[in-house]
Amino acid sequence: MDWTPWTDWTAAPDAWLGRLVLQRGLALVYLVAFLCAVREFRVLAGERGLTPAPAFLRAVDFRRAPSLFHWRYSDRLLAGTAWLGAALAAAVAAGAADALPLAASMALWAALWALYLSIVNIGQTWYAFGWESLLLEAGFLAVFLGNDSVAPPSVGLLLVVWLVFRVELGAGLIKWRGDRCWRRLTCLYHHHETQPMPGPLSWFFHRLPGPLHRAEAAANHVAQMIVPFGLLLPQPVATWCALVVIVTQLWLVASGNFAWLNWLTMILALAAVDGALAARHLPLLPDPPPHQPAAPAWFTALLLAAAALVAFLSHRPVRNLLSPRQQMNRTYDPLHLVNSYGAFGTVTRQRHEIVLEGTDDPDPQAPPERWRAYEFHGKPGDPGRLPRQFAPFHLRLDWQMWFAALTPRTPRPWLRTLVTRLLAGDPATLRLLRVNPFPDHPPTWIRARLYRYRFTTLAELRATHTWWHRTDLGDHLPPRPHDG
Structure with a gap:
């Protein structure tokens, strides 16, 4: 040898x-x-x-x-x-x-x-x-x-x-x-x-x-x-x-x-x-x-x-x-020279997704069909869209949306700022998204809706041609107005 x-x-x-x-x-x-x-x-x-x-x-x-x-x-x-x-x-x-x-x-x-x-x-x-x-x-x-x-x-x-x-x-x-x-x-x-x-x-x-x-x-x-x-x-x-x-x-x-x-x-x-x-x-x-x-x-x-x-x-x-109390992905010095690594010490059993939705309706209590979703490149949104391959490219905003959904009743401060940018129609922010449902002008209201997502069964896929089934769980962020 x-x-x-x-x-x-x-x-x-x-x-x-x-x-x-x-x-x-x-x-x-x-x-x-x-x-x-x-x-x-x-x-x-x-x-x-x-x-x-x-x-x-x-x-x-x-x-x-x-x-x-x-x-x-x-x-x-x-x-x-x-x-x-x-x-x-x-x-x-x-x-x-x-x-x-x-x-x-x-x-x-x-x-x-x-x-x-x-x-x-x-x-x-x-x-x-x-x-x-x-x-x-x-x-x-x-x-x-x-x-x-x-x-x-x-x-x-x-x-x-x-x-x-x-x-x-x-x-x-x-x-x-x-x-x-x-x-x-x-x-x-x-x-x-x-x-x-x-x-x-x-x-x-x-x-x-x-x-x-x-x-x-x-x-x-x-x-x-x-x-x-x-x-x-x-x-x-x-x-x-x-x-x-x-x-x-x-x-x-x-x-x-x-x-x-x-x-x-x-x-x-x-x-x-x-x-x-x-x-x-x-x-x-x-x-x-x-x-x-x-x-x-x-x-x-x-x-x-x-x-x-x-x-x-x-x-x-x-x-x-x-250590029996091992930590994941720990950096010990500001130069990141020798670090600890690890992933998925805990696996979530249910998938929650935050979906940002806007409406032109003056009434924030408009029916669901009047709300249109902003779509991201990587994170699940449209149930009929097959997930795409992006790695090794890193979609950081999409990843942080997943982390934000882990605390469904505690919105992250940056998410509120993101909604503010979308209400202002900020072009740079919109370029990070796959679909802007309001290309001509910003919506009247935007909300962050929480959904429970799961993969469809084979029978459901054949019947509905969707990869995901989702259940509406209510607001993550309540509707915010354009002048809010």
């Missing part, structure tokens, strides 16, 4: 392929993340956003939320930062980092990390997702993976594997310790229907027979609580375990929309893949670089310093993994 790359901590020449795909894939995820900021940030957290960043910046200091925007914030500067990050990410994905000297390549990765950190740290609730920290932690580690001018460093790859280990094991343990339906293997009776943003295949996953749901849950436990330890074992075990991680993540991609979480986890798992083994079994791969010398001493020193920092900062995530 081959113990490389872990026993040769200086360089892993056969890992060139894994590093190549890992870095190019990570750059593509950065590209998606920056484009999401271009599309959404102004409306969500801009100067007139639902939770304005300038007010947040006045309330926190640089040490609590390091960001370039502490020196100055404007929507134009934010857009410029996001477009710059997108351009740099696209360049790296196209191979720019490998064409530069080693020091310049490291600076390029560090710039991506710093630019996105500056956005995340002022994004407030809209950027409080575990995959934001995962992208930042992965971006920090990418600084120390080198480029084509040096052989892939084993220590750098091992740091990435350590990240994947924590992502997978954290997700597995939080389920096992959390909702007892995971231990009973029954959570997937509900999860595909109640997950934040179902995909086009979620209805079909939900309608799988009960025994298959139980097998699905059991396989998830194996993949997330046993297989991660194999990532740290010698080759070829590490490679086969990485493939299990990738297949598991592809299953999650098929069953729902989780932004770039699954895609990024698959990309990072490539750090454990034996490049030579992959080259022997996969056709049409590029030829390895002709010469990859050992890294210079200064690079090795920086790499070992980064490894020591990660080792030191790992004590809190490890304690969290071992």
Whole structure:
């Protein structure tokens, strides 16, 4: 059994392929993340956003939320930062980092990390997702993976594997310790229907027979609580375990929309893949670089310093993994360097949806047929519309609408502001929605209605041609007038 790359901590020449795909894939995820900021940030957290960043910046200091925007914030500067990050990410994905000297390549990765950190740290609730920290932690580690001018460093790859280990094991343990339906293997009776943003295949996953749901849950436990330890074992075990991680993540991609979480986890798992083994079994791969010398001493020193920092900062995530009161998606430092991860420690049994509806009728007690719904791109609305696939793109407003529905009798402050923007007919806000039912002028009244959603049965689907059945539960926000 081959113990490389872990026993040769200086360089892993056969890992060139894994590093190549890992870095190019990570750059593509950065590209998606920056484009999401271009599309959404102004409306969500801009100067007139639902939770304005300038007010947040006045309330926190640089040490609590390091960001370039502490020196100055404007929507134009934010857009410029996001477009710059997108351009740099696209360049790296196209191979720019490998064409530069080693020091310049490291600076390029560090710039991506710093630019996105500056956005995340002022994004407030809209950027409080575990995959934001995962992208930042992965971006920090990418600084120390080198480029084509040096052989892939084993220590750098091992740091990435350590990240994947924590992502997978954290997700597995939080389920096992959390909702007892995971231990009973029954959570997937509900999860595909109640997950934040179902995909086009979620209805079909939900309608799988009960025994298959139980097998699905059991396989998830194996993949997330046993297989991660194999990532740290010698080759070829590490490679086969990485493939299990990738297949598991592809299953999650098929069953729902989780932004770039699954895609990024698959990309990072490539750090454990034996490049030579992959080259022997996969056709049409590029030829390895002709010469990859050992890294210079200064690079090795920086790499070992980064490894020591990660080792030191790992004590809190490890304690969290071992704790019976494990927390999900916890960040321990404002730089998001070493974090805790996890998802769905609790599975909701019923799906509530908040539907924003407007009317031109002067009477707020107008009959239901006089109210028209604003439709979102990702969250369920029209019962006859099949859910779409948006991941790895992140629809933050749609996700937060799901969280808002978890407290059906306690409206979020930002939701009231969203209604105000819609009553004013704000063009930027309306661009985040799929359907504006009042294209010529704002409505007279807007309300937020609460509905109970469930997937239709096969018989109902055939009879009604709708994917969802919904029940009206009353107002989440009572009607507000145009001049309110």
